Amino acid sequence: MVSIKDVARRAGVSIGTVSNALNRPDRVSPATRARVASAVDELGYVRSESARQLRAGQSRIMALLVLDMGNPFFVDIARGAEQAARAEGLGVMLCNSEQDKTAEELYLSLFAEQRVRGVLITPADETGTTMKSFQRHGIPYVFVDRVVAAHEACSVSVDDVAGGELAVRHLIEGGHTSIAYVSGPPHLAQCQDRLTGALKALSDAGLQPDSLTVLENSADGVASGRDAGSRFLGVHPRPTAIFCSNDLLALGVLQTLFAAGVRVPDEVSIVGYDDIEFAEAAAVPLTSVRQPAVTMGRTAAELLIHETGENPEHVHQRIAFQPELVVRNSSLPGQR
Numbered sequence: 001m002v003s004i005k006d007v008a009r010r011a012g013v014s015i016g017t018v019s020n021a022l023n024r025p026d027r028v029s030p031a032t033r034a035r036v037a038s039a040v041d042e043l044g045y046v047r048s049e050s051a052r053q054l055r056a057g058q059s060r061i062m063a064l065l066v067l068d069m070g071n072p073f074f075v076d077i078a079r080g081a082e083q084a085a086r087a088e089g090l091g092v093m094l095c096n097s098e099q100d101k102t103a104e105e106l107y108l109s110l111f112a113e114q115r116v117r118g119v120l121i122t123p124a125d126e127t128g129t130t131m132k133s134f135q136r137h138g139i140p141y142v143f144v145d146r147v148v149a150a151h152e153a154c155s156v157s158v159d160d161v162a163g164g165e166l167a168v169r170h171l172i173e174g175g176h177t178s179i180a181y182v183s184g185p186p187h188l189a190q191c192q193d194r195l196t197g198a199l200k201a202l203s204d205a206g207l208q209p210d211s212l213t214v215l216e217n218s219a220d221g222v223a224s225g226r227d228a229g230s231r232f233l234g235v236h237p238r239p240t241a242i243f244c245s246n247d248l249l250a251l252g253v254l255q256t257l258f259a260a261g262v263r264v265p266d267e268v269s270i271v272g273y274d275d276i277e278f279a280e281a282a283a284v285p286l287t288s289v290r291q292p293a294v295t296m297g298r299t300a301a302e303l304l305i306h307e308t309g310e311n312p313e314h315v316h317q318r319i320a321f322q323p324e325l326v327v328r329n330s331s332l333p334g335q336r
Contacts, residue, residue: 002045010039059117061091062304064297065107066122066144069096070221071248072276073293074122077144080297081120088305090117097124099185105130112137118304120144120297126189140307144300146189147318154307155318156300160190163289163323164197165204167243167271168212170287170325172205174269174332176241180213182228182253183245184220191220191245194273198243213239220245225252233260240268241331247272247279247288254282254330269331285328292321 008015013032020027021036028036039045064081066074078094085092093116097104104124111119112134119141123130128148131141143155171179181198183191195214202211215231217224225248232242232253244250250272254264262268264284272279275290299319307314 002043004045006043007036007039007045010043011035059115060089061093061114061116062118062120062301062308063093063095063107063111063114063116064120064144065095065097065104065111067097067099067124068221069094071246071274072278073246073274073291076276076293077122077297077300080294080299081301082297083294084298084301084305090305092301099124101125101130108134112139115139118142118308120300120304122146123148126187140304142300142304142307144296147320152316154300154303154316156296156303156321157319158291158296158321158323160193160323161197161200163273163291164194164243165201166197166323166325167194167273167289168198168201169204170327170331171241171243171269171271172201172207174241176239176269177207178211178213178237178239178241180215180232180235180239180242181245182225182232182242182249183214183216184224184249185218186216188220194243194245217249220249222248222252222255225249225254226256227252229253229256229260232256233262238268242268242270244270244272247274247276247286250286250288250330251278251282254284254286258283265330265332271331275326279326280328282330284330287328287331288326290324290326292324296321 004015004018008018018036021033025033062085064078068074082092095107101124118139121141122145128151141153143153145157147155147157168179181195198212199209213235215228217228242253244253250270254270257264257268264270272286272288275288279286279288
């Protein structure tokens with residue numbers, strides 16, 4: 001590779017002059033800058049950005065560590081984060097923990113080695129324990145789609161209790177009194193919060209908790225949804241509606257019901273959660289509780305940028321967005 005020494009030799013100046021021409025051009029005369037620029041072009045020199053960052057003590061890269069890049073919700077989170085980063089001339093390093101705490105720890109070590117500007121993280125360990133050891137590096141971080149009470153850090157999340165309540169209230173208003181809740185991994189706070197909201201909607205309507213049949217899954221993808229759909233078909237008496245803790249589960253359930261000849265929403269209504277792009281494009285457009293994922297990612301990145309800038313007045317914030325119910329054919333009462 002062409003080095004800064006080669007550029008200095010070609011331009012007939014010192015290494016320090018080349019460095020100034022590239023990083024502090026105001027310290028170099030126009031004629032010298034021109035010679036250095038010509039040498040850079042002729043040799044095809046590419047400066048080491050990582051080395052420059054280490055000298056400056058501030059990286060232009062922030063890291064984003066999510067649970068599952070197969071879930072379009074996290075793709076939208078990343079899109080929002082990139083929008084905010086790009087506006088500040090920064091980049092985003094995107095990594096996927098696959099809900100694995102060991103993988104999360106390895107990535108956090110990598111981020112520390114690379115001295116990233118900061119970290120946006122949806123922790124696989126919901127207690128934030130893995131972040132305790134990361135704190136010693138002094139690298140700021142923001143929790144995304146999580147609130148971790150034990151940490152003094154910014155967070156961006158959605159009121160999932162309200163979201164679960166929205167979904168089940170909608171089904172009750174459609175005449176359903178027996179509902180199934182298809183949940184992702186039960187240890188996830190989001191799944192529990194959405195269940196809490198669902199039970200609240202039942203209570204407010206004067207219905208008993210046993211009006212809700214809970215079908216838990218160890219994962220939250222389409223395959224788990226298909227499996228949950230098969231288990232749902234075996235429930236007797238069968239509930240007339242299903243609320244799923246995310247859209248991927250709902251799409252899997254929908255596939256199984258279609259294959260079994262169960263009509264949606266005539267026989268069974270379905271509501272998902274997240275409102276991913278595929279929800280509207282499903283064979284039966286899916287009613288879903290919308291999370292503002294792009295806005296969440298952008299807001300989290302903006303908080304991190306503010307904290308890592310020259311802002312001594314920065315105060316940690318915990319921002320919780322309100323979800324929105326988007327009604328489509330899969331739950332329209334008139335279709336039953």
